[in-house]
Amino acid sequence: xxxxxxxxxxxxxxxxxxxxxxxxxxTWTIMEVCGGQTHSIIRNxxxxxxxxxxxxxxxxxxxxxxxxxxMIDRALEIASRDDVxxxxxxxxxxxxxSHQDLFSVRARGGDVRIVxxxxxxxRVAAENPDKEVVFFGVGFETTAPANAMSVLHAQRLGLTNxxxxxxxxxxxxxxxxxxxxxxxxxxxxLAAGHVCTVMGTSEYGPLVEKxxxxxxxxxxxxxxxxxxxxxxxxxxxxxxxxxRNAYPRAVSDAGNTVAQQALADVFSVTDRQWRGIGxxxxxxxxxxxxxxxxxxxxxxxxxxxxxxxxxxxxxxxxLQGLLKPxxxxxxxxxxxxxxxxxxxMVSSEGACAAYYQFRRLETGGAPAPTSSTAAHx
Amino acid sequence: MSDxxxxxxxxxxxxxxxxxxxxxxxxxxxxxxLSEELIENLFLPAFGSAGGPARDSALLDVxxxxxxxxxxxxxxxxxxxxxxxxxxxxxNGTINDLAxxxxxxxxxxxxxxIEEGLELEVLGVIxxxxxxxxxxxxxxxxxxxxxxxxxxxxxxxxxxxxxxxxVPDGLRIGPEQARPGDHVIVSGNLGEHGVAIMSVRxxxxxxxxxxxxSAPLHRLVAAMLSAVADPNVVxxxxxxxxxxxxxxxVEIARTAGIGIELDEGRIPVPDTVASACSFLGLDxxxxxxxxxxxxxVDPAHSEAVLDAMRSLPEGAGAVIIGRAVEEHPGMVxxxxxxxxxxxxxxxxGEQLPRIC
Numbered sequence: 001x002x003x004x005x006x007x008x009x010x011x012x013x014x015x016x017x018x019x020x021x022x023x024x025x026x027t028w029t030i031m032e033v034c035g036g037q038t039h040s041i042i043r044n045x046x047x048x049x050x051x052x053x054x055x056x057x058x059x060x061x062x063x064x065x066x067x068x069x070x071m072i073d074r075a076l077e078i079a080s081r082d083d084v085x086x087x088x089x090x091x092x093x094x095x096x097x098s099h100q101d102l103f104s105v106r107a108r109g110g111d112v113r114i115v116x117x118x119x120x121x122x123r124v125a126a127e128n129p130d131k132e133v134v135f136f137g138v139g140f141e142t143t144a145p146a147n148a149m150s151v152l153h154a155q156r157l158g159l160t161n162x163x164x165x166x167x168x169x170x171x172x173x174x175x176x177x178x179x180x181x182x183x184x185x186x187x188x189x190l191a192a193g194h195v196c197t198v199m200g201t202s203e204y205g206p207l208v209e210k211x212x213x214x215x216x217x218x219x220x221x222x223x224x225x226x227x228x229x230x231x232x233x234x235x236x237x238x239x240x241x242x243x244r245n246a247y248p249r250a251v252s253d254a255g256n257t258v259a260q261q262a263l264a265d266v267f268s269v270t271d272r273q274w275r276g277i278g279x280x281x282x283x284x285x286x287x288x289x290x291x292x293x294x295x296x297x298x299x300x301x302x303x304x305x306x307x308x309x310x311x312x313x314x315x316x317x318x319l320q321g322l323l324k325p326x327x328x329x330x331x332x333x334x335x336x337x338x339x340x341x342x343x344x345m346v347s348s349e350g351a352c353a354a355y356y357q358f359r360r361l362e363t364g365g366a367p368a369p370t371s372s373t374a375a376h377x
Numbered sequence: 378m379s380d381x382x383x384x385x386x387x388x389x390x391x392x393x394x395x396x397x398x399x400x401x402x403x404x405x406x407x408x409x410x411l412s413e414e415l416i417e418n419l420f421l422p423a424f425g426s427a428g429g430p431a432r433d434s435a436l437l438d439v440x441x442x443x444x445x446x447x448x449x450x451x452x453x454x455x456x457x458x459x460x461x462x463x464x465x466x467x468x469n470g471t472i473n474d475l476a477x478x479x480x481x482x483x484x485x486x487x488x489x490x491i492e493e494g495l496e497l498e499v500l501g502v503i504x505x506x507x508x509x510x511x512x513x514x515x516x517x518x519x520x521x522x523x524x525x526x527x528x529x530x531x532x533x534x535x536x537x538x539x540x541x542x543x544v545p546d547g548l549r550i551g552p553e554q555a556r557p558g559d560h561v562i563v564s565g566n567l568g569e570h571g572v573a574i575m576s577v578r579x580x581x582x583x584x585x586x587x588x589x590x591s592a593p594l595h596r597l598v599a600a601m602l603s604a605v606a607d608p609n610v611v612x613x614x615x616x617x618x619x620x621x622x623x624x625x626x627v628e629i630a631r632t633a634g635i636g637i638e639l640d641e642g643r644i645p646v647p648d649t650v651a652s653a654c655s656f657l658g659l660d661x662x663x664x665x666x667x668x669x670x671x672x673x674v675d676p677a678h679s680e681a682v683l684d685a686m687r688s689l690p691e692g693a694g695a696v697i698i699g700r701a702v703e704e705h706p707g708m709v710x711x712x713x714x715x716x717x718x719x720x721x722x723x724x725x726g727e728q729l730p731r732i733c
Contacts, residue, residue, distance in 0.1 A: 004655060010642075010714040045717020091658075094725070103726075116657075222715060337725045348658070358719040361710060 007221030016226035017049045020233050024053035028236050029185050030229060031178070031321055033171060034140075034192035035062025035349030036220050042354040044222045046229075054229055057185065057321030058354075060174050060277060061192050063139040064091050064347035065319065068273035069309055071167040072097040074302040075136050078165065079105045079112050081300070085128060087121035088136040089143075090114045091347045096340055098307050118150035118164070125154065125162035134296045137164040142194040144168050144285060145259035148266035151287070151294050163296035166287050169272055171195050172203045173283035179211040183322060188232040190218040190225070193247040198263075200255025204243050212241040219247040266291055275343055276309065276316030315342035318351050325355040332356060401495045406525030415523060419497070423504035424487070424511065424518040435519035437483045442546050445480035447471060448539040456503065456533055459573045460588025463536055464506035466667060469593045470618070471540040472514055476595040477614040477670065479550040479602060480542030484519035485511060488537035493528050503534065514593040516540075542595075547609075548602070552632040554612040555673040559701040561637065562672040562679065564597060564686060565694030566590070567622055568650035571664030575657065583656070587649045592668030597692045604685035605678050613673035621663040624723050625671050626709045634706050639699035639721065642714040659728050662721070673701060 032038055038058045041047055047056050060066050076097045079086035086102070093102040093114065106112040111131075115121050118135050125133035137147040147164060154162040171192055178184055191204055196217045204215045214235035218228025228246040235242055245251055263285070272284025287295045297303045309316075312330050317323040325331055325344070335341040337353055344350035348357070404411040451467040468485065475482045487507065491500065511518050544550075569590040576585045594616065602608035613633070617625040622644065630637045646661045654661040668691060674682050679697060686692030709721040 004652065008714065010716070013715050043719060044713050044715055045719060046715075048717045049715060357722050361705065361708070361718060361720050 004221065007219070007223040009223065013049075013222055013226055016223065016230055020050060020226070020230050021053050023230070023237055024233050025237060027052060027055050028233055029055045029057060029187045030190060030232055031057040031059045031186040031188075032190040032218070032225070033059040033061040033175065034190075034195065034220075035065065035347065035351075036194070037190060037192065037218065037225060038062070038351055039349050039354055040220050040222065041225060042358050046222060046225055049226075050229065053233065058318070058325075058351035059178070059189075059321065060274065060319040061140065061171065061195075062344070062347050062349040062351075063143065063169065064095055065315065065343040065350045066169055066274045066277065067092070067095070067138050067167050067343065068275045069098065070273070070305050070307050071138075071165070072101075073305050073307055074297060075165055076100060076102065076105055077302050077305065078134050078296060078300050079110050080108075081110075081132075083132050085111045085113060085124055085131050085133045086136070087113050087115045087118075087124060087133060089116075089138070091349075092136055092138060094340075095343050095346050118147045119153060122150050122153050122157065122159060122162055125159045126157060129161060131161060132299075133162050134300075135162075135164045137166045137168065140169055140171055140192070140195050141199045141263075142192075142197070144263055144267065145198055145256070148259075148262040151266050151291050152262065154294060155291070160293075163294050163299045164287065165296040166267070166285065167272075168267065168285035169274065170269070170283050170285065172207065173280050174274065174277075175207055177277070177280045177283070178320060179207070179213065181320065183320075186213070186321060188214045188236050189216070190228045190232065191215050193217055193219040193224070193250055196245075196247070196251040196255065198256050198259050200260075201243060201245055201251065201253050202255075208241050208243045214241050215243050217243075217245040217247050217251050219250065274319070276313070276319050278316070310341050313342035315344045315352070318344055325352040326359070328352070399497055401491050401493055401497060401500065401525055403493055403525050403527065406491070406523060412523065416521075419501055420487075420504055420521060420523075423501070423508035424521070425508065435484060435486075437519065437541060439483070439543060442543040442548075445475050445478045445542040445544050446539070447474040448537065449474060451536045451538070452532065453574065454532055455577055456499065458577050458589060459585070461591045462503055462506055463534060464503040465510035466589070466591050467536040467538045468507050468510040468514065468516075468518075469591050470667060471538040472516060472593040472595055473616045473667075473670070475540045475542035476593075476598040477550075477616055478542070478544055479548045479598065479608070479611075479614065480544045480595075481599065482514070482516045482540055482542040482595055484517050484541055486537075486539045487518050487521040488539075489521070489523045490531050490535040490537075491523065491525050492531040492533050493525055495533055500534065503536075507536075510593070514595065516593075516595075545608075549609055550611060550614055552613050552615065552629045555629050555633040555635055555701055556612060557635055557701050557703040558676055559612055559673040560676045560679040560697045561626070561639065561699040561701065562674055562683060562686070562695055563617075563622065563645065563698050564594070564670045564672075564692045565668075566645045566647045566650070567617070567666055567669060568646055568654065568661040568664040570667040571621070572650050572653045572661075574665075576653070583653070585649060585653055587647070587653065590666055590668035592691050594668065594670050594691060597670065597686060597689050600685045600689055600692070601672065601674075601682050604682045610675040610678040611672055611682060612675065613671075615671045617666045617669060617671055619665050620723055621661070621665055622671065623660070623663045623709070623721055627721070627723050629671075629673065630709050631707045633701070636702040636705040636707070637699060637709040638702055639709060639711050641711045643696060643698045645694055645696060645698075663724060663728055676700070 267285035686695035
C-alpha cells in the first residue's frame with residue numbers, strides 16, 4: 001500500500017536498528033513529543049529493539065491527555081444542557097472530568113455526537129437552527145486549522161447557533177518548559193511530524209540554539225521513527241545540536257502557509273493550563289476577540305469553573321518524562337482504562353494506556369477480568 | 378469473497394395493498410386486518426412458509442444429537458450498507474452463532490420491532506433479502522413476530538433472529554476445548570464488515586470499495602469437521618463479530634486458560650481495510666466481521682482442515698495466524714513483523730476514533 005507498507009518493512013527496520021546500535025556508545029535519552037509516536041513505538045516494540053541505545057521518554061503530545069480538567073468540566077456542563085448538541089472527537093468522550101465523562105452525559109439524555117471533522121459540526125448547526133451546537137476544539141497545531149476553518153465557515157454561513165469550546169495547546173512552549181526544568185533528562189527530541197506539517201520547522205531552530213539539543217522532525221510509521229532516532233543518535237554522538245527533518249514527504253520548512261494564515265486570523269496566543277503539568281505561559285490558542293461570538297466559554301458562561309486534580313495521579317510526572325507509567329504506584333491497580341485517575345490512561349495515545357494495553361507482559365500483572373464474559377469463566 | 382445479495386430498491390414493487398399509506402403505522406402491529414395483511418402480503422411471500430401451516434410455534438423434526446439454540450438482535454445503523462442490509466446480516470449472523478457450536482441449522486425465527494413511519498418498501502426489501510439469504514443458506518424462517526412502536530421508540534427497524542440447530546452426538550466444540558499447541562486459523566480477510574458500516578455512517582461517510590463480508594458459515598464448518606475422520610480435531614470455533622479478532626481470541630484464552638500467540642504479519646487484513654483504519658485511528662483486528670471464523674485446531678491435522686476450508690469460497694483465504702501456548706494463560710500476545718511482542722487486549726467499550 002502506498003505510503004504505509006514501505007514504512008513498515010521489517011528488513012529495512014532491521015538495517016536501521018543495527019545502524020543505531022552500531023553508532024550508540026551509550027544509552028541516550030530521547031523524547032518523542034507526540035502521542036501518536038508513543039503509540040507506534042510501544043505497539044511496534046521499537047523501544048525493545050533499541051534497548052541499550054535509547055531510552056524513550058514519552059512526551060506531552062497527546063491532546064486528550066493534556067486538556068485541563070476544568071476544560072473537561074466546562075464541556076460536561078455545556079453538554080448537559082437541553083438546548084445543546086455537543087460535538088466532539090471520539091476519544092474525548094471517555095476522559096474523566098471531576099465527576100463524570102461525556103459518555104455519562106449522553107447516557108442521561110445529553111445530545112453528544114462524535115464527529116470526524118469540525119466542519120461536520122457546522123453542518124449539524126445548519127440543520128438544527130433551534131439548537132445551540134458546540135464543538136469541543138481541542139488538540140495541538142495539527143487539529144487547529146480545521147477548527148479555525150469551522151469558525152470561518154460558520155461566519156460565512158451566518159450561523160448564530162454555532163460555537164467552539166477552544167482548548168488548543170502548542171508544542172514549542174511545552175518543549176521549552178521541559179528543557180527549562182531543573183529535573184530535565186531529555187537529550188534529544190523527535191519533533192511531532194504532523195504538527196510540523198502545519199507549522200513548518202522554523203519554530204524549532206531557536207530551541208536547538210538556546211538549549212543545545214538536537215531536534216529531528218519525525219513521522220509515525222516504524223521506519224519513520226527509526227530514521228528519526230538514527231539521526232538524533234548520530235547528532236548526539238557527534239556532539240552536534242542541529243535541527244533536521246526526517247519526515248520530508250510530509251513536512252516542508254515553511255509548513256502549510258494557508259493554514260497558518262487561518263490560524264493567525266482566528267486564534268490568539270494565550271497562557272494555558274496543561275493537565276498534570278500546570279500553567280505554561282503562551283502555550284495555547286484561544287479565539288481571537290474578533291470571533292468572540294463563536295466562543296462557547298463566553299456564550300455559556302462556564303469560564304469560572306476551576307477544579308483540582310487527583311493527588312493520586314502522577315500523570316504530570318509521566319508527561320514530563322520523570323516517571324515511566326508502570327513506575328506509578330496506581331498503575332494497573334487503582335488506575336486502569338476502566339477506572340482512569342488521569343487522562344493518560346484514557347486515550348490510546350496516552351503513555352499510561354499504551355503501557356497498560358501493550359506492555360503488561362513485561363510490566364507484570366495478569367489482566368483483570370473486565371467483562372461479564374470473563375467473569376463467568 | 379461474499380456474494381452480496383443484490384436487490385435494487387428501485388426495482389422492487391411492494392406487494393402490499395397500499396391502502397391509505399406507504400409507511401408503517403401503529404395499526405400494523407395491532408393484531409387486526411393491517412397486521413394480517415403485513416404478514417400475508419409482505420413477510421410470507423418473502424420468507425415462504427417453511428414452518429407449515431400458521432400456528433403459534435413451529436414444529437421441527439430432529440434426528441439424534443443435541444439441540445443448539447441461539448438468539449441475536451440486530452440494531453445496525455444505517456439499515457443498508459455496502460454489500461448488504463440488516464436482513465441478510467440477521468440471517469447469516471444467527472446461522473453463524475449456531476455453526477460455531479458445530480451445529481447444522483434447522484430453522485430460524487424472525488422478530489421485528491418496527492418504528493412507526495418506516496416505509497413499507499424499505500421493510501419489503503429487507504424481508505426479501507432475508508428470504509433470499511435463508512434460501513441460499515438452505516435454512517427456513519419458520520416463525521416470526523411483528524411489533525410496531527411509536528415514532529422515536531426504535532431506530533427505524535430492529536430485527537431479532539433466533540436459531541435452532543443440531544450438534545451431532547460426540548462432537549465437543551467449544552471455547553474450553555482449545556489447548557496449548559493448537560494452531561489458530563482464520564478463514565479469510567478481516568475487518569471488512571466494520572469498515573463497510575463505518576463508511577456509510579452519518580458523520581464519517583468516506584468513499585471505499587469495501588463491502589461487508591456477511592456470509593453463512595455452516596457449510597464451511599461442515600467441511601472442516603469432515604476434513605479428517607475425527608471431527609474433534611477442531612477444538613474451538615468463534616465468529617469474530619463485535620470486537621473482532623482481538624475480542625474472540627482474548628475470550629478463548631480466558632475461557633480455556635491458555636495463552637495465545639498471534640503472528641501479526643500473517644493476519645490477513647486487506648489494504649483497503651488497513652488504510653481506512655489507519656485514517657480513522659482504529660485497530661483492524663478489533664473491527665467486526667460477519668462472514669469469518671477463528672478456529673483452534675489440532676496441529677497434526679491443521680493442514681487437512683485448511684485444505685477443506687480453501688475448497689469453499691467462504692474459506693478460500695484461510696490461513697494459520699498463530700498458536701495456543703502454555704505461557705501467559707489468559708493473555709493474547711502479538712509477535713510484530715519486527716520481532717518484538719505486545720499484549721493484545723480488548724477496548725473498554727467501542728473503539729473511539731482518535732483526534733489526530
